[in-house]
Amino acid sequence: MRSSLEAARNWFAFAWRRRLRALQNALRRGSFAAERLDRDLPVAILEHHLPLYRRLAGVDPILFENKRRNLELAVARIDGVLLPPGKTFSLWKLVGPPSAARGYLEGLVLQRGRPARGVGGGLCQLANALFWLALHSELKVVERHHHSLDLFPDDHRRVPFGTGASIVYNFKDLRFANEGARRYQFRLRLTEDELVARLLADAEPESRFRVREAEHGFVQTPEGLYRRNLIVREVADASGRPLRTETMFRNFSKCQYSLQEAS
Known part of the structure; x- marks a missing residue:
């Protein structure tokens, strides 16, 4: 009951x-990015590759196959989208509801702090890729939700822990605002085993960015094992001369695995 x-x-x-x-x-109709371009804008800002498949104990491999199908549907809605000055990128405004009626399958989702099956599961990987691109640009992240739990130990990690983005249709979104003078473009594609995400622009940026972690470690508490770090961004001018180091955010997430598994 x-x-x-x-x-x-x-x-x-x-x-x-x-x-x-x-x-x-x-109420904000007209402020969201919607225009798409089939050809690339001329300036490449960053290219990021994410593996589609992982071996996770207790997780049905079919969920990763289904995730690929879910990503195919979502990628088709975002690839080529332009983000002009004054507009806001919204993942959910572009992708729409990830429902079974629209072809989405059961993938891996998080429910009550545990891995579970859910229609549209796996789209967080798309959000992770887009957020990583935005961190390396002048775009302003206006909405991003972090993962409160660290579900699995690292498996060939390519980016610092805690640089992902959690999404739930439609109230947990990922949004970037373009407050500058350049147009940006997101290009996405799937290979046999990777999601490839690129950020392009119509002119060279004034700044260059490098994102890294600091103060990484594990903390054992009476409530369980936690993982922490600090995400910082080093900013340089177009010639590479260092300008400043920015503290982006701190992570403190409860681990769903043991310290031995993390070693």
């Missing part, structure tokens, strides 16, 4: 938050 009541409360809470976000979006 308790589980049924809790499920009902969660359903109504999600429905309310989605309705509220839809209303907020309607």
Whole structure:
């Protein structure tokens, strides 16, 4: 009985938050990026590769195959999109609802702090890629939700821990605002085993960025094992001369694995 009541409360809470976000979006109609270009803008800012498949204990491999299909659908909605000055990039405004009726399959999702099956699962990897691109640009991140849990130990990690983005349709979005003078473009494609994400622009940027972590470590507490770090961004001018170092955010996430597994 308790589980049924809790499920009902969660359903109504999600429905309310989605309705509220839809209303907020309607009031901002016209401010979101929508135009797409089939050819590349001339200046390459960054290219990022993410592996599609991982071996995870207790996780059905079919969920990774389904994730690939989900990514194919979402990538087709974003690839080539332009972000002109004054506009905002919204992942969910472009992708739309990841429903079974639109072809999405069950993939890996997070429910109550545990890996689970859910329609549209795996799209967080797309959000991770786009967020990493934005961190290396002059774009302003206006909405991003972090992962409160660290589910699995590292497996050939390519970027610092804690630089991902959590998304839930439609009220947990990933959004970037272009407050500069350049047009930006996101290009996405899938290879046999990778998601490839690129950020391009119509002119050379005034600044260059390098993102790294500091103060990384594990902390054992009475509540469990936690992982922490600090994400910093080194900013240089177009010639490479260092300008400043920015503190982006701190991470402190509960691990769903042991310290031995992390070694």
